[in-house]
Amino acid sequence: MNSDQRPPILTVEDVSKAFGGLKAVNHANLEVAEGSITGLIGPNGAGKTTLFNIISGFIKPDSGHIAFQGERIDGIPPHRVFHRGLVRTFQIPREFGGMTVLENLMLVPKDQEGEHLWAAWFLPWRVSRQEDENFTKAEEVLRFLNLHQLRDEYALNLSGGQKKLLELGRTLMCNPKMILLDEPAAGVNRTLMRGIVNDIKRLRQDLGITFFVIEHDMDIVALLCDRLIVMSEGSKLAEGTPEEVRADERVLEAYLGGQVR
Amino acid sequence: MATPQTISPNLGDRLRGFQRSAGNIAAGGGLWAAIIGFTVWAAFAERDALTVGIVLGAILALGAVGLTLIFGVLKFAHFAHGDSMMLSAFIAWLLLNGIIVGERAGSETTLLPVTINDLPGADSAIWEFSFGYGLIVAMLLTAVLTAGMMVGIDRVVYRRLRRRKSGIVIFAIASLGLAFVMRSVILIFWGPTPRLYTPGIRNRIDLPFDVSVLADQLFILAAAFVVTGIVYVMLFRTKLGKAMRAMADNPDLALISGIDTDRIITWTWAVAGCLIAVAGVLLALQAHLDSELGFALLLPLFAAAIVGGLGNPQGALVGGFVVGITQEVAVTFDFLSPGYKFSVAFAILILILLVRPRGLFGERS
Amino acid sequence: MILAGKRPAWARGLKPSDFIATAVLLTITLAIPFIAYEQSRGAFPDGNIAGTMSFYTAFLVTVGVFALLTMGLNIQWGYTGVINFGVLAFFMLGAYTTAIITKGDPQGDFTTYIGGWGNDLNLIPALATDQWLPFVIATAAAALAAGLLALLVAFPTLHLREDYLAIATIGIAEVMRRVVIEERWMVNGSRGLTGVPQPLGGLVDQSDYKYLNVVIVGIVVIIVFFALERAVRSPWGRVLRGLSDDEEATAASGKNVFAFKTQSFVVGAAIMGIGGSMYAYAFSALSPDAFTHLFATFIFWAMLMVGGSGNNKGAIAGAYVIWGLWTISLQMQGYELGDVIESRMPFIRGLLLGVAIVGVLLIRPLGLLPQERRVSAWVERRVKKERSTPAPPAET
Numbered sequence A: 001m002n003s004d005q006r007p008p009i010l011t012v013e014d015v016s017k018a019f020g021g022l023k024a025v026n027h028a029n030l031e032v033a034e035g036s037i038t039g040l041i042g043p044n045g046a047g048k049t050t051l052f053n054i055i056s057g058f059i060k061p062d063s064g065h066i067a068f069q070g071e072r073i074d075g076i077p078p079h080r081v082f083h084r085g086l087v088r089t090f091q092i093p094r095e096f097g098g099m100t101v102l103e104n105l106m107l108v109p110k111d112q113e114g115e116h117l118w119a120a121w122f123l124p125w126r127v128s129r130q131e132d133e134n135f136t137k138a139e140e141v142l143r144f145l146n147l148h149q150l151r152d153e154y155a156l157n158l159s160g161g162q163k164k165l166l167e168l169g170r171t172l173m174c175n176p177k178m179i180l181l182d183e184p185a186a187g188v189n190r191t192l193m194r195g196i197v198n199d200i201k202r203l204r205q206d207l208g209i210t211f212f213v214i215e216h217d218m219d220i221v222a223l224l225c226d227r228l229i230v231m232s233e234g235s236k237l238a239e240g241t242p243e244e245v246r247a248d249e250r251v252l253e254a255y256l257g258g259q260v261r
Numbered sequence B: 001m002a003t004p005q006t007i008s009p010n011l012g013d014r015l016r017g018f019q020r021s022a023g024n025i026a027a028g029g030g031l032w033a034a035i036i037g038f039t040v041w042a043a044f045a046e047r048d049a050l051t052v053g054i055v056l057g058a059i060l061a062l063g064a065v066g067l068t069l070i071f072g073v074l075k076f077a078h079f080a081h082g083d084s085m086m087l088s089a090f091i092a093w094l095l096l097n098g099i100i101v102g103e104r105a106g107s108e109t110t111l112l113p114v115t116i117n118d119l120p121g122a123d124s125a126i127w128e129f130s131f132g133y134g135l136i137v138a139m140l141l142t143a144v145l146t147a148g149m150m151v152g153i154d155r156v157v158y159r160r161l162r163r164r165k166s167g168i169v170i171f172a173i174a175s176l177g178l179a180f181v182m183r184s185v186i187l188i189f190w191g192p193t194p195r196l197y198t199p200g201i202r203n204r205i206d207l208p209f210d211v212s213v214l215a216d217q218l219f220i221l222a223a224a225f226v227v228t229g230i231v232y233v234m235l236f237r238t239k240l241g242k243a244m245r246a247m248a249d250n251p252d253l254a255l256i257s258g259i260d261t262d263r264i265i266t267w268t269w270a271v272a273g274c275l276i277a278v279a280g281v282l283l284a285l286q287a288h289l290d291s292e293l294g295f296a297l298l299l300p301l302f303a304a305a306i307v308g309g310l311g312n313p314q315g316a317l318v319g320g321f322v323v324g325i326t327q328e329v330a331v332t333f334d335f336l337s338p339g340y341k342f343s344v345a346f347a348i349l350i351l352i353l354l355v356r357p358r359g360l361f362g363e364r365s
Numbered sequence C: 001m002i003l004a005g006k007r008p009a010w011a012r013g014l015k016p017s018d019f020i021a022t023a024v025l026l027t028i029t030l031a032i033p034f035i036a037y038e039q040s041r042g043a044f045p046d047g048n049i050a051g052t053m054s055f056y057t058a059f060l061v062t063v064g065v066f067a068l069l070t071m072g073l074n075i076q077w078g079y080t081g082v083i084n085f086g087v088l089a090f091f092m093l094g095a096y097t098t099a100i101i102t103k104g105d106p107q108g109d110f111t112t113y114i115g116g117w118g119n120d121l122n123l124i125p126a127l128a129t130d131q132w133l134p135f136v137i138a139t140a141a142a143a144l145a146a147g148l149l150a151l152l153v154a155f156p157t158l159h160l161r162e163d164y165l166a167i168a169t170i171g172i173a174e175v176m177r178r179v180v181i182e183e184r185w186m187v188n189g190s191r192g193l194t195g196v197p198q199p200l201g202g203l204v205d206q207s208d209y210k211y212l213n214v215v216i217v218g219i220v221v222i223i224v225f226f227a228l229e230r231a232v233r234s235p236w237g238r239v240l241r242g243l244s245d246d247e248e249a250t251a252a253s254g255k256n257v258f259a260f261k262t263q264s265f266v267v268g269a270a271i272m273g274i275g276g277s278m279y280a281y282a283f284s285a286l287s288p289d290a291f292t293h294l295f296a297t298f299i300f301w302a303m304l305m306v307g308g309s310g311n312n313k314g315a316i317a318g319a320y321v322i323w324g325l326w327t328i329s330l331q332m333q334g335y336e337l338g339d340v341i342e343s344r345m346p347f348i349r350g351l352l353l354g355v356a357i358v359g360v361l362l363i364r365p366l367g368l369l370p371q372e373r374r375v376s377a378w379v380e381r382r383v384k385k386e387r388s389t390p391a392p393p394a395e396t
């Protein structure tokens, strides 16, 4: 069925979630191949963000299973999903407004000894060493995202697009295996975004990170993704290469139907 | 797909799992059985306490419905609820007889040139009650004034915080600050000494089944019943009420579907203000007017609202009675002195949070 | 206006409100000794140095104790955004735990309490252990007890929405007050406990103890301050700050929200326990009537909001400013304000505290001393170093 030879890194099996009477995700079944950049598209309200929330542990599904690298991750809390190497960004940026851009990033790395009280009190030299490492890494990410000149600014004061970049930056701070991006291009300057598309591709190439991306901008999707999954009314409608999906009648219908309603 | 590995549970998860299964037992009718059993038992063993509990429950229910409405629509816990109830009880006192503390503490003076008690026959007792129609007039006027006061406070404080997109904790702290402002206002005008609306004798009425209640308590029950009926019709039969409930269920959706949220919020405060005023006056009639009572009252009020599920008005109604009855009956036990009344409310609150955080009627999480 | 014009070098980067804040601090600092002198005239027509000093030292000790409690609240609310409306419970528990450990056996028919181990703790008389050991143990026990109570409250509530904890803390405060009042056998009910021994009290003359009192409280404040600064200006504190900004984003960054919130709540409560312990030593008498919502919970919120949530220096400054203004307003009683105002002064003060909290929220949410821009002390040093050395040529 899946033309791709690589094994799936993420499997969503028969997942459902209802809010009151509204079935936001309705028996969704899909797979994301390891090392791919897979797009998730669909009309507004199709349940894409809800699916991301379920995968990343923020919402418990009413039914169904999710497996990441062959291990079940449904029902475990978000921070444990993160520690498996599956990280996400938010559609509406959730920056730490009261912290500088730099420390927004420095918060993220795992296994920081300074996060334990006793180490903060009694092992300051170890904390310093790790802070040094994380600082260097954060600077690197900031340069990569063109945000370095804003390093000491409160994240609160960034523009919408810059906040989206910061979201992306956070995912790069922790050596993830897979990144879920929820509309990374919304509000971001188009030229900059084209640059970032290339950078995402480079990250996949160099580090083997798998990307699963919700995006509305079809140009970007076509540039970025190897495969597309189309969601409509809570479940998978179609799947294929961007060209295949574009040619699919049902997809067009779903989008138009979504607009008429 | 690969066989899913079991996730090794750590201690916290295991405890939470235990909590969940306890919740499931409770959900399987356990809590309901306990509540009904306790009430039936009390009907035989502690009839007087049960009667008082029902009266208090009716008052708490009114307060808790207001609290839960505010929580539903505005999404924050209103920590000034108890003190607003007390303040409106004192406003009714002022309208009735105009009395405030005079120049020196302990002395008294009148503030208003004309008061309700100046109306002919306003303070002569009706039927077996200890008060005249003046109190009812005062209660209604206070309801209007309190509604205005709550809307005013929203304009000055909460609306600004909303515009700034402050978190719920900021609202909670602002409401705590306002609670202390209100309590201080009571103390400044009426001092720390508890007061009664009328010094008159309280007549007892004997009812069938060996139940005897104060005539005033019958009035409280009747008034609570009428007000609940009005609020019910307002919430479930009018467009405004439907919009309010829609907003409580899903604020984003409400916004999208073109509901004027600012207007709904104003009306929510107005309705809550009326409930606060009636509950406050009735409470003062059952107990007394006392600046100290306001803050302590938060516990049974929140317990009632949480038992019913925060944001659920019918739930709060039931919750009020559950808390009122349990509280009154429990302190008849030898090992609990009456001072523990509010601690009992707290115990109920914690129990519910442990086994069913969404309340008796909430879906299991 | 004047201030907005050309400023001297030292004043650059200061806002007009900073000058107002400084003026308030200065006024308090100058006015309190004067008030202390005025007060001593009550007993001695010409005033006297001993009277002045006992008033002034009592002021400083109170500020110190309140600063401890405010710092405890600062960890919970200021850094983590966890609400505690029941500071009273932890304050009271710390104070009473301390009293029953350090006191001797109950004396007389009207005094009953548990504990009373003070005299048993003179383990090595040669080291004058009676002068310090019971106190060290009692303060540690106070911190521990308050921390455990916090754990108990946290478990059912901290994984729910923030306001559930706020409600639960009000409840625990009510229960604590009730237990102290109703259970006579435990800590002597509403009669309270008097004669709590004072640390190192046998080493100085009783009339000079007030100075020692200031020193002891001062040292504890300094130790707690530096311990907290170290804890908070580290990756640990950074997670707490993250939590207060956005809980979900912190979870999405791989942090265990429940664990960090619990730690913060427990550490804050332990500090409050230490504050209670110091209160017991400093005033030597405890009564449930003294632990009102106003004086044992609410005032600390006012101090923290005014001083600056999320800044330990702000917590101390807030305690100083609020208690200073409180003391000054007490003194105004003597000045022909008219009976109407004078008889209501205590309530007006309460009103002003409430107004201060709401006002700060609306007008200056950051308080006198805002949070430091950078959480981690290491980052702070690093950035400063970078500024002082010329930037290296940009890599291309």
Ligand SMILES: Nc1ncnc2c1ncn2[C@@H]1O[C@H](COP(=O)(O)OP(=O)(O)O)[C@@H](O)[C@H]1O
Pocket: A019, A022, A024, A042, A043, A044, A045, A046, A047, A048, A049, A050, A051, B250
């Ligand atoms: N927390 C929530 N509570 C209630 N309804 C929700 C919630 N989150 C999402 N929904 C609803 O679920 C549906 C799917 O939303 P979403 O997943 O955000 O769609 P998408 O990201 O595809 O645009 C929408 O109708 C939305 O209103």
Ligand SMILES: [Mg+2]
Pocket: A048, A049, A050, A091
């Ligand atoms: Mg979306």
